[in-house]
Amino acid sequence: TALFSATMPAPVARLAETYMYDPVTVKVTPKKLTVDSVEQAYVMVEPRDKLDRVVEVLKAEEPEQAIIFCRTKIGCSRLERDLSNKGLRVKALHGDLSQGQRDGVMISFKEHKVPLLVATDIAARGLDIEHVTHVINYDLPNNPEIYVHRIGRTGRVGRTGRAITFATEKQAEDLKTIERVVKAPIGEWERPEERLEHAPRPRRRERRRDREASGDRDAPDAGGSEANDSNGLVKLFVNRGHAGGIEEDDLRWALTEGAVIPDDAIDSIRVMDRFSFVELNEDQADKAVEFLDGTKLKGKQIRMEVARS
Numbered sequence: 011t012a013l014f015s016a017t018m019p020a021p022v023a024r025l026a027e028t029y030m031y032d033p034v035t036v037k038v039t040p041k042k043l044t045v046d047s048v049e050q051a052y053v054m055v056e057p058r059d060k061l062d063r064v065v066e067v068l069k070a071e072e073p074e075q076a077i078i079f080c081r082t083k084i085g086c087s088r089l090e091r092d093l094s095n096k097g098l099r100v101k102a103l104h105g106d107l108s109q110g111q112r113d114g115v116m117i118s119f120k121e122h123k124v125p126l127l128v129a130t131d132i133a134a135r136g137l138d139i140e141h142v143t144h145v146i147n148y149d150l151p152n153n154p155e156i157y158v159h160r161i162g163r164t165g166r167v168g169r170t171g172r173a174i175t176f177a178t179e180k181q182a183e184d185l186k187t188i189e190r191v192v193k194a195p196i197g198e199w200e201r202p203e204e205r206l207e208h209a210p211r212p213r214r215r216e217r218r219r220d221r222e223a224s225g226d227r228d229a230p231d232a233g234g235s236e237a238n239d240s241n242g243l244v245k246l247f248v249n250r251g252h253a254g255g256i257e258e259d260d261l262r263w264a265l266t267e268g269a270v271i272p273d274d275a276i277d278s279i280r281v282m283d284r285f286s287f288v289e290l291n292e293d294q295a296d297k298a299v300e301f302l303d304g305t306k307l308k309g310k311q312i313r314m315e316v317a318r319s
Contacts, residue, residue, distance in 0.1 A: 047165035048145075050192075051199040052175045052185055060176060061089075064148060065096050067174055068126070070201045072267065075119065076144035077137070077163050078128045079151070089148060090128045100126035103134065131156055137163055147175040150184055154191035170308070174199055243277050244295035248286040249313040257281060260307060261288060269294075269301035287317060 011030055015022050018035070026033050055063045068076070080086040083104040090102035101115045101124045119127045120139060127134075131151070142164045151157045157175075164171025175196065177185045189196045250256045258279045265271045265288070277289040290298065295316065303314040 047169065048161050048171045048173050050161065050173045050175070050194060050196045052177055052196050053199045054182070055176050055178060057178055060148070061092050061096075064146065064176065065093070065098070067146065067199065068098065071144060071172065071174075073125060073144035073172075075122065075125050075139070075142045076127070076146055077134060077142055077160075078126060078146045078148050079134065079160050080128060080130060081149040081152075083130055085149065086128050086130050093126065093128070098126060099124045100128060103127055103129040105130065105132055131160070134163065135159070138166070139163070140166060140169070142166070143169075143171055145171065145173045147173070150175060150177050150181050151188075154188045157188050158192065242292045243289045244292045245317045246288045246290070246295060246298060247313075247315055247317040248288060249284075250307070250310060251282045251284050251286050253283050254310055255308050256286060256312075261286060264302055264305075264307055265290070265298055268305070269298050271298060288314075 013022075013026050013030065013033070053063055053067065064078070078089065078100075080089055083106050086102050086104045087106075090100050093100045101118055103112060103115050107115065115127070118124050122141075128148075129137075145161050145164045147157070147160060151160060161171075161173035164173065175185065175188075185196065248256070248261065258281050261279050261281070262273070262276065265276060266273050271290065271294045275291040275294045277291070278287075279289075280287045288298070299314050299316070302312065304311065306312070
């Protein structure tokens with residue numbers, strides 16, 4: 011007889027000892043209890059400020075879809091109500107819902123009708139949704155294994171994700187324990203624009219010297235007589251493309267989230283094999299270059315400049 015369980019809490023262990031003959035426990039322990047595709051951060055917060063801080067994080071991060079984990083069903087329902095009162099579109103998923111209600115919540119979330127799902131660990135077990143960009147631990151999990159299960163809801167199918175954990179000063183040691191177990195750094199949360207500002211930004215002369223040393227050529231001809239066209243658009247050159255792991259969605263995210271450029275100001279993004287072109291409104295070009303030239307995108311430094319004619 012074989013008994014399979016994702017975890018082995020005391021009640022399950024007693025069940026095995028009672029009904030199984032001389033059972034043998036087989037465990038598979040990964041070398042690293044987390045995924046490299048998830049960027050992890052923490053927010054140290056006073057309990058009374060927790061709701062306001064999570065709203066701040068959500069508005070700053072603007073997740074495509076996010077799962078917010080609470081420890082209890084009551085806490086889950088309360089947070090759903092509080093976030094709704096703050097004007098956010100959110101649904102709750104917990105054990106007190108009927109199967110029909112649970113199905114309705116999941117349909118709404120999967121079809122992107124609501125971007126936020128507040129859930130308990132049990133209710134969210136086994137969820138497999140491709141486009142979850144963020145996991146937020148509103149309540150710190152009881153142990154590192156639960157933490158790993160939670161953040162595994164994002165960064166799936168080759169995508170990257172973000173996991174943001176809220177903790178009080180009293181929980182600082184618990185947070186350090188999680189960090190030791192998962193063997194990955196959990197840094198303090200920064201707003202998206204702050205993360206870009208803090209990325210290495212070598213001086214223009216140093217960048218030019220590095221490019222010459224590496225044999226990097228000048229920006230390719232943008233096509234046409236001028237980089238600024240008659241429609242009030244500017245064409246920008248980016249020194250990475252498909253071969254560097256860059257896709258159109260990555261550049262669009264960097265422009266809208268990092269440089270805070272309106273999506274409707276971006277006319278087109280063309281990703282080639284080794285470089286890319288971005289066309290956007292003339293009044294946004296300097297802002298894009300200032301924020302993104304010299305920053306890192308998907309772990310690699312990018313160069314952005316006005317395409318040469």
